[in-house]
Amino acid sequence: MEKNKRTAFNIAMGAAFLMAMSAVGPGFLTQTATFTSQLGADFGFAILICILVDIGVQLNIWRIIVVSGKKAQTIANELLPGLGYLLTALIVMGGLTFNIGNIGGVGLGFNVLFGISPENGALIGGAIALIIFLVRNALIVMDRTVQVLAVVKVLLIVFIVAISAPPVGQAAYHAFLPSHIDFYSIVTIVGGTVGGYISFSGGHRLLEGGLRGKNSVRYINEGALTGIGVASVIRILLFLAALAVIAEGFKLNPLNPAASVFQSAAGNFGYKFFGLILFAAGMTSTLGSTFTSVSFLDYSRSEQKNDLYQKIRPYLVIFFIVFSTAIFYFIGSPAKVLVMVGAINGLILPIALAILLIAVTKKRIMGDGYKHPIWLSITGWIIVAFMAYAGVQSLIKGFSSLF
Template sequence: MKENQTAKKRSPLSVAMGAAFMMAMAAVGPGFLTQTATFTGKMGADFGFAILICIIVDVVVQLNIWRIIVVSGKRAQVLANEVVPGLGYLLTALIVIGGFFFNIGNVGGAGLGLNVLFGISPENGALIAAAAAIVIFLVKNAMLVVDRSVQFLAVIKVCILIYILAVSTVPIQPAIVHTFMPTNVNFYSIVTIVGGTVGGYISFSGGHRLLEGGVHGQENIKYVKEGALTGITIASIIRIMLFLAGLAVVMAGHKLDPANPAASIFKDAAGQFGYKFFGLLLLAAGMTSTLGSTFTSVSFLDYTVNQSSENKYLRFRSWLIVAFIVASTAIFYFIGNPAKVLVFVGALNGLILPIALAILLVAATKEKIMGATYRHPRWLLITGWIVVAFMAYAGVRALLTMQF
């Protein structure tokens, strides 16, 4: 699938930056806000260790997956089918189902943001956010508009968190000490935060975005590095800032509201003004993640391998995008706030991650898939398999603790 002729004029670097922001902002949506606030409230400074592990895993996963997808020029589900026939359909099911449930929380989060800002009911706010997302996807040069929208909303997120940290007493020393020497290692928190920020559809959003922009082949590896590392840096900065803001509130003696722990951070730090800022942050997080989850989930339904089949798929893609957003919005509208679902689906995506990464690591070693001249870097293969083993182990430990 390619972008239209106007979008094709964009440089590979511009497309890579669009992919970087899409990945980063998909990783710090309403689910991440909820998960980070929940575990910071429960674990305090020890949750910094989970953030550290998340960043390390993020680097390994994104550099591996982006590189394999771009060099092969094939989407993850097509690669999986070439590894084992039919495996791509299983991967699609896992990714799309996880992305769909996350999207319920995404549009719901945007709706709740509008509720905080303007007093609109969360359900009606979700309808407005969903309509805006559909318009963004259906306008001319849609992916350029998506990229610019995500970048603008990213700036809003960072500015809000800078303000909250500025008015808080940030416990830097305890945060650093417990990040590297935790007194309590909670595997459920690790699986959940990794799954919510780099698991499921999120780990594929950047690579698939690059293919959408026509960036593929070994000659574009440098854009993979630049895009992936930029996205990881942006997402990591926002993760750390939110963790520090939550830790400042917790260590000041405030107890986070379990019904809405993320809102508690902002309200306790800056009063009603901070609460309004939380609404804006939640709106931005919901919109960016809605765009990211919709684009990536729908891209997993594309199995085209030639121009003819691609043209047929393009006729239906807009309808698939609309259906994905409408269905997830309808579930939120009639069922309500899926805050608990966001934490659970984050853990589910954490369990999916080792499966998805293992499939692509196998693909990276097959000459018929990657080409006769390509050799995947050994350090990426080794660290990739270490992440597979660690996340599989952490996932089993999380399941055995019965915390789901």
């Protein structure tokens, strides 16, 4: 029994770190530095909102998926036939496109560390990701890799914050009482850290680890809250590091604002640190995006195993990573496509969360004897309304930028 508890806890921690590290990828590093340079201490308010939304989203989605014993796409299909295929298309297309940026982050990390071209660095990163997924006990190897890279990322950012002495009091004050609220920064940071595939990475990891049913609620909560905690610590520390540099009067390089934070704080040594952080962020996000997107192609129910999915899964992983790496290598990051997918990505979260919140009221989907906490349902619907409005605004902005 003790062994089973330990195994369940390890699975929960694997899910926690997979979600957390997916949420603080290369895009988040750049967004945080950019918005902090524009808004200063007021950006702390956006970070706070992001953390609160994260709690409401992850606790709802993880619990509904694991208690039902079904992945999100299966739940959606049972609610309305065909709805799961639409959800899968949105997640996979978004994950595939954003993975170009993730693998690019790995390449840029290698470029900073060793001076090799970002394209060749991306090839090395893609090869590492393939090895991790295709070895025996791939899920365990993925969990351990993500956890080690998470520790590296946190320690390096803590070091930068420690030597830069940020204005913590000012940051805390403006986080709760901002002098200016920038709606676009909130939409961007929330959509980039909780939207798309990231919301489902933890819940699907728990299912693939064998956790399901009402008895798993304890591990759902432990995993979700740990993941939110780790991601939140990294978000806050990175914000403080950027704020410290800006408070000293340094101007961030708009072409690479995140790199200039570390370079301004610790010179060339800090710049190399940034390269390692960028590598860790890109690699963990690549693993999270690939795992979650591919998991959306599995339509097995409850404890049944989809034999066909298990057979073709390695080939799906290979295609996902090779395609993303090849696009970055030969074309680079297709800016207009990324803008459009980013806008669409803003709509995925409210659609998916609304589907699951309706499904949780259906006994035929959740089974008898389960009652979803009212506070979670209310919180979930508030987030759906907020993110639906934000997503529409992002979509309009995305279309207008194309013409």
